[in-house]
Amino acid sequence: MSNQVYPKDKEILPGLQIEKVDDRIMTLNVGPQHPGSGHMRIIIKVDGDYIVHTDPDPGYVHRGEEKMAEYRNYITNIPHLERPVIHDSCNILYPYCLGVEELLGLEVPERAKYLRVIAAELNRCVYIEYWLAIYGIFLGHSTMFMWPVGDRELLIDLLDKMTGARVTHAYFVPGGVRNDVPPNFEDVCLRQVNYFEKRLKEYADVFYDNPILISRTKDTGVLSREDAIKLGTTGSVLRASGVDFDIRKKEPYDVYEELDFQTSVLKEGDSYARSKIPWLDMFESCKIIRNALKKMPKSGSVRVKLKPKPKGEDTEVYRRVESGRGALGMHIVSRGTPQPYRLKISVPSFRNLIAMPHLLTGEKLGNMPAVYWSLNYWPVEADR
Amino acid sequence: MGTASGIIKALNSGVKHIATKRFTFRYPEQKLKFVGDGYQYDPDSGVGIAGYKGRHILFHDKCTGCQLCSIACEDIAEAIAMPKVEEEWKHNKKAIMPQIDYGKCVFCGLCVDACPFYALYMTNDYELSSFTKEGLIYTPAQLQVKPKVDQDVEIQIDEKGAKHG
Numbered sequence: 001m002s003n004q005v006y007p008k009d010k011e012i013l014p015g016l017q018i019e020k021v022d023d024r025i026m027t028l029n030v031g032p033q034h035p036g037s038g039h040m041r042i043i044i045k046v047d048g049d050y051i052v053h054t055d056p057d058p059g060y061v062h063r064g065e066e067k068m069a070e071y072r073n074y075i076t077n078i079p080h081l082e083r084p085v086i087h088d089s090c091n092i093l094y095p096y097c098l099g100v101e102e103l104l105g106l107e108v109p110e111r112a113k114y115l116r117v118i119a120a121e122l123n124r125c126v127y128i129e130y131w132l133a134i135y136g137i138f139l140g141h142s143t144m145f146m147w148p149v150g151d152r153e154l155l156i157d158l159l160d161k162m163t164g165a166r167v168t169h170a171y172f173v174p175g176g177v178r179n180d181v182p183p184n185f186e187d188v189c190l191r192q193v194n195y196f197e198k199r200l201k202e203y204a205d206v207f208y209d210n211p212i213l214i215s216r217t218k219d220t221g222v223l224s225r226e227d228a229i230k231l232g233t234t235g236s237v238l239r240a241s242g243v244d245f246d247i248r249k250k251e252p253y254d255v256y257e258e259l260d261f262q263t264s265v266l267k268e269g270d271s272y273a274r275s276k277i278p279w280l281d282m283f284e285s286c287k288i289i290r291n292a293l294k295k296m297p298k299s300g301s302v303r304v305k306l307k308p309k310p311k312g313e314d315t316e317v318y319r320r321v322e323s324g325r326g327a328l329g330m331h332i333v334s335r336g337t338p339q340p341y342r343l344k345i346s347v348p349s350f351r352n353l354i355a356m357p358h359l360l361t362g363e364k365l366g367n368m369p370a371v372y373w374s375l376n377y378w379p380v381e382a383d384r
Numbered sequence: 385m386g387t388a389s390g391i392i393k394a395l396n397s398g399v400k401h402i403a404t405k406r407f408t409f410r411y412p413e414q415k416l417k418f419v420g421d422g423y424q425y426d427p428d429s430g431v432g433i434a435g436y437k438g439r440h441i442l443f444h445d446k447c448t449g450c451q452l453c454s455i456a457c458e459d460i461a462e463a464i465a466m467p468k469v470e471e472e473w474k475h476n477k478k479a480i481m482p483q484i485d486y487g488k489c490v491f492c493g494l495c496v497d498a499c500p501f502y503a504l505y506m507t508n509d510y511e512l513s514s515f516t517k518e519g520l521i522y523t524p525a526q527l528q529v530k531p532k533v534d535q536d537v538e539i540q541i542d543e544k545g546a547k548h549g
Contacts, residue, residue, distance in 0.1 A: 076459035079492040143398055150407050154546065157416075157539055164423045164437040164506070170492040178497070179432030182419040195541045205397035211390040305430035 025052060030368070032060045040379040042356070042372070046365055054360040056353055062383040069343040073309050074100050077340070079170050084347070084381040086167045088127040090119045091323035092381075093172040095330040096343075098253055098319040100174035103312035103334050106304050112176035113254040114296035118189070119162060119171055120321075121285040121292075125196070126155050127324035128278040131376060135275055136207065138369040139216055144207045151199045154192045161185060175304035186293050197286045200279070208276060217271040221359035221371035224269055231355050234348045235326020236277040236376045241269035247322035259291045271367075274374040278324070309338040325349055325376045349382040409548035415535040416548075422507040423493050427500045437493045439509040440484055442527040444471065446503035449480040456498035463488035464495060469524050481524035486512050508533045 024047055031041040039061045045053035065084060069077050081096055082089035094116070101108060129152040136144025156166050162181050163169035171178050207213055223233070228241035238245055246263040248256045264280035266273040312334030320329030326348030333342040352375045359371050409416075420435040454464040466480040473479070482495075482504065496504055509531035514520050537548045 072459040075494065076456070079460050079490050079494070153407070154539065160436065161419045162434065164435055164493065165491060168490070168492075170494070178493070179423070179425075179434045182434040185434075191541055192539065195546055202397060206394050209390055210394045211387040212394075214390075301429075301431070303431050 024048075028365075032057075038379045040382075042360075042368075044360070044365070044368070049364050049366070051360050051363050051365060051368070054357040056356050058350075058353065058379060058382050060383065061380045065384045066343050066345060069340055071339060073338040074104070074174055074312070074340070075306070075310075077343075078173060079168070082168055082170065084345075084384050085127070085323075085378055087130050088123055088324045088378075089168050089170075090116075090123040090172060091127075091321060092328060093170075094120055094253075094321040094323075095319045095328055096332070097172045097174050098321070099317045099330050099332045100312070102317045102319065103315065103332060104174060104306075104310050106175045106306075108176050108254075108304065109301045110255075111180075111297045111300040112302040114292050115162075115177050115181065115302060116172060117255055117259070117292050118289055118296075119159065119169070119177070121288050122155050122159050122162075123169075124324045125282050125285050126152055126159065128282055129155070131278065131324070131373075131378075132203075132275075135373045138373050139213065141207065141210075141213065144203075147199075147203065147206070151196060154196050154199075158185075158189055158192055161188065173303065173306075174310075175306055176302050178303070180302050186296075190290065190293060193286050193289050197283065200282055200286075203279060208279065214272060216367070217275060217370050217374070218268075220271045220363060220367045221274075221374065222268070222270045223274075223355060223359060225267075227358065228269065228355070231358060232351055233326075233355050234351050235322070235324075236281070237274055237352050237355060238326065239263065239265050240273035240277045242267040247320055247327050251320070253319070253321055255292070255295075256288075258295065259288050261288050261291070271370045271374040274376070278376065311336055311338050312340070320346070323348060325378060325381070326352065345384050347381045347384060349376075349378045352377050353382055404545045405547045407545075407547055409537050414537045414548070415533070417535045417538050418508045422505055423496060424505045425493075425496045425499065427502070432493070432497065435506065436508045436510070437491045437506050439486070439507050439512055439522070439531060440482075440495075440527055441505050441507050441530060442482060442524055443503045443505075444469075444473070444481065444524070444528055446501050447476060447481050447524075448501055448503070449476045449478045450501070451480070452498045452500065453482050453495035453504055456495050460492060460494060461488045461490050463490075467524070482527070483521065483523050484527065485521045487517055487520040507531050508535060 025045050028044045028046060029041055030044055032039055041057040043055040043057055044051055068080055082093050085092050129148040133145045133148040160166050163171040223241050225242045228238050228243060242265060244263055244265045249263055261284045264277055266277060314336050316333040318329060318331045320327050328348055329346035331344040332340050335341040356375060418436040423435040423437045424433040451466050454466050457464040463485045465483045467483050469479050469481050493506055496506055540547055540549050
């Protein structure tokens, strides 16, 4: 023990934390290897059982999506741009396609707009079910892991029939969608979505009305309405704090303004409210899908024919959509070449991560998983 | 009292599922059924035909060796090479045809969209694992073979619940 050499204070290596024996504060590294934390690290300082300082450390899965987009043309960008969120791949391609359509001046056929809305809503449910499953297992509720993963299969089956792939669909293209749906898809979709909605109602008894869940999540990590706005949070985090902001309502894209749905808002702003908003969103998604299937034109073109390497004008566009996590925007700068000059992805996960130090400071360490995953945060998307 | 009744309600909702048939199915013995014969593309109308995006199928009597599929893949996965084939075709003077490396392919199907001669489609075959990296490279002769698939399991929904059958 005595001959062990410690570096002097000035020579301490970056990332190496050394504590004195009589120090009350202890530093904990949550992640990046822990499978629950999902490829990111949270550096937490605890005083006994209470968190006194939180420092989220993302960036472990940075892939350079934005730089990669500058070397590929508007069509070959599609497969790699959906990789940050493979469970929500339709919604991450949505703003890109809307932006490129505006750049190239394309008019999307009416049937393609409805198909896009159906695919986006199915994908939102797939993402939320996956998120909910992880939230369940984070809180030690293994039934809530099995049920969403099983029910997710109903929607994956529909997306598989529609797009030809179970995850990474590459279904949206500038100018419409890749292919029309197979015959009698409407009946199958209606049947499975109705059954899915019936199953969602069963989650209330086992999870949302469960006193054990309520005792763990109620009044933990409270984010007030003012703080939610000030910190720039978005999506379910913002709506759980009582701000009614949904891009589908505020800036309707494609055919959302013709469809009948409400946004779900809760006032509490705690982890329980944040975990409940996505579940309520899924009911609205089922409503939108049924509504869109009814209003969709029965036949017609679904895709505009494009030149092999379309060129945009010398301009820039910004379009955003409501993804499973919140507002997802893409800023595309075009300089008259087949490739975008610059593509900036504004991701909701990163915006919600900003709220984490604010929420965790002062909480008990045991509440950390309940607060962390309720932020609807996807590390791979935040790093892009 | 509220806590106790809540826990009993939660347990009860789980217990109800003991008697129902399970939703999962035995994968290697049973396989999920897909729509159609795989993803296809109609270059005349410029729209695809819905289907599963699995392993490709190449029609030697239609492929002209134009390399458009290889060019389409260039910025995506670089999975398609164009080697020489021994057969001689009147419509394929260069005698080159696509060879696909499934270690690189991302199954986006944009090569199918690029083919103007109805020569490259995708199939329902997704079991492509191999012990070697070379085993993942499919030559034009291997791509020509129509895969044997026995996929018959579908989701069935009745009042008792959903199951694969």
